[in-house]
Amino acid sequence: MLDIKPYFQKNDFTLYHGDSIELLNKMEPETVDMIFADPPYNLSNGGMSVHAGRRVKVDKGDWDKSKGFEDDYDFHERWLDACRRVLKPEGTLWVSGTYHSIYQCGHAMQKLGYHILNDIAWFKPNASPNLSCRFFTASHESIIWARKDKKAKHLFNYKAMKEGEWLGDLIKKPGKQMRSVWAIGSPKPDEKRFGKHPTQKPLALLQRIVLASTNKGDLVLDPFSGGATTGLAAVANGRRYIGIDTEKKYLDLSKLRFMSM
Numbered sequence: 001m002l003d004i005k006p007y008f009q010k011n012d013f014t015l016y017h018g019d020s021i022e023l024l025n026k027m028e029p030e031t032v033d034m035i036f037a038d039p040p041y042n043l044s045n046g047g048m049s050v051h052a053g054r055r056v057k058v059d060k061g062d063w064d065k066s067k068g069f070e071d072d073y074d075f076h077e078r079w080l081d082a083c084r085r086v087l088k089p090e091g092t093l094w095v096s097g098t099y100h101s102i103y104q105c106g107h108a109m110q111k112l113g114y115h116i117l118n119d120i121a122w123f124k125p126n127a128s129p130n131l132s133c134r135f136f137t138a139s140h141e142s143i144i145w146a147r148k149d150k151k152a153k154h155l156f157n158y159k160a161m162k163e164g165e166w167l168g169d170l171i172k173k174p175g176k177q178m179r180s181v182w183a184i185g186s187p188k189p190d191e192k193r194f195g196k197h198p199t200q201k202p203l204a205l206l207q208r209i210v211l212a213s214t215n216k217g218d219l220v221l222d223p224f225s226g227g228a229t230t231g232l233a234a235v236a237n238g239r240r241y242i243g244i245d246t247e248k249k250y251l252d253l254s255k256l257r258f259m260s261m
């Protein structure tokens with residue numbers, strides 16, 4: 001798949017250490033069935049947020065600092081282009097983010113020829129309150145789902161979404177079509193027992209994405225793998241996984257999470 005030594009590999013779970021654009025450009029074209037990407041939000045620039053009821057500085061790491069509008073856009077366009085090259089013709093891409101990044105990503109995706117299928121509103125029923133009381137409480141993220149181009153024949157496991165059991169989602173009605181608003185709480189304490197990634201996604205969110213858009217045996221890739229939530233959801237459901245991240249500490253966390261499955 002990639003002619004360099006993985007940072008970690010066991011069974012169908014592979015992690016690479018490095019810059020995703022560089023590594024994606026070394027991969028064989030049209031080999032990946034589905035990509036989930038949770039790129040830097042570019043919001044760690046000295047602002048304030050709330051954590052566990054306290055005001056805290058937003059500092060998720062150097063990887064999350066903005067380099068200015070133009071450079072941030074250029075980065076999004078380049079990684080999205082690299083992803084499009086490795087996607088199979090019928091493959092799909094999911095991109096998550098808040099308003100800090102998602103509009104740039106959505107614009108760049110359309111510019112590159114991706115065809116948007118849905119924009120999912122991931123509603124977080126347990127979002128932190130807004131202490132300033134000068135804004136609405138931010139309680140959702142957007143997730144854009146797109147296929148490689150307008151004419152591509154993409155996979156959607158419609159029946160599994162409609163008839164599956166989605167415990168805890170107060171919006172999904174049993175036996176009814178799944179809507180584009182998903183109510184899923186932030187990661188459970190058990191998902192953080194090996195340490196936590198500052199923007200770790202809940203397993204339930206990635207399970208749904210994997211089950212919606214892939215079949216058993218498919219290859220799932222995450223170019224901003226973090227704590228490998230995508231990878232855990234992929235292998236738990238019989239899919240293969242490649243994750244890439246620049247930070248060894250997150251790859252080590254991913255290894256621990258995988259080994260405890």
Ligand SMILES: C[S@@+](CC[C@H](N)C(=O)[O-])C[C@H]1O[C@@H](n2cnc3c(N)ncnc32)[C@H](O)[C@@H]1O
Pocket residue numbers: 018019020021038039040041063197199200201202223224225226227228229230244245246247250
């Ligand atoms: C928003 S977080 C992803 C969190 C992940 N979805 C999870 O559930 O744990 C983005 C990740 O991208 C990584 N990253 C940032 N720039 C990168 C790059 N150019 N190439 C690869 N990884 C990068 C960061 O180290 C960080 O772990």
